[in-house]
Amino acid sequence: MIRALIVDDQSMIRMGIRAILESQDDVTVVGEAENGQLGVERSRRLRPDVVLMDVRMPVLDGLAATRALLGPQSTEGHTPRVLMLTTFDLDDYIYAALEAGASGFILKDSEPDDLIRAVRVVAGGEALLAPSITRRLIENFVETRPRQLTGATALNGLTAREREVLRLMAFGKSNGEIAAALYISEQTTKTHVSRILQKLDLRDRVQAVVFGYETGLVTPGSQS
Structure with a gap:
């Protein structure tokens, strides 16, 4: 409950x-x-x-x-x-x-x-991460902040697959949508998401999305 x-x-x-x-x-x-x-x-x-x-x-x-x-x-x-x-x-x-x-x-x-x-x-x-709200909100939020160089370095600790999952997370994709895009199971996607949050010491997906924009992995206006 x-x-x-x-x-x-x-x-x-x-x-x-x-x-x-x-x-x-x-x-x-x-x-x-x-x-x-x-x-x-x-x-x-x-x-x-x-x-x-x-x-x-x-x-x-x-x-x-x-x-x-x-x-x-x-x-x-x-x-x-x-x-x-x-x-x-x-x-x-x-x-x-x-x-x-x-x-x-x-x-x-x-x-x-x-x-x-x-x-x-x-x-x-x-x-x-409702597409009707979050993407525009986060893009505006990130545009007012300086690029995180230390965060960009932290990206190096991710595998290529984890970086791709993070990129799709930053576009507001759900686990199901990420799984379909990468041709992997939803459970595997959940595992990748958990490892990303753990490696980057992030609280949840909102912080992961902000991190993706701040480090330049995703840029405002780009397409998934």
Whole structure:
């Protein structure tokens, strides 16, 4: 059972998300919070698997709340996955959420099936890389940052196959799509992804995508 916490300052949004999630047999909503500060407190107490976090909220915004839950200053043994809820303004809040450790982004007006899928994907340990959001967001994010020379050196520690898998990950491809493109099994793809994250000391696929752009393995505007 996936345990979810909804953090949003709009009660109607919280009610709508709760209704969608609780219509599923494998998801339960363990709590709600109307600002980031309460979201952090309730996450630490309720220990959800996934926190659906609004970006802009009073008292403490979603970015600061995500940092509190996932950043170095967090001393909690339990680390939830954070799924950011956004209207997609491509603002600095979203860019910084990548660095804060968010595992995905979803639009507030997404279809119910997309929301449910997002929660399941994030709860399963993967990052949600919706093509409608993430590629443009990450390209804009990376264009504002200097090339990572140390990261480029780290690429040398990957095998040729792992570099190709990372390149496809950076285009937002799912494990199934990567497997089909490289004519390998999905389980083999999962193994490659795990080894890539381990070798590069990355948290999840979002960080892997950012790494791919920052090191020049993939360049903004290029095609898969």
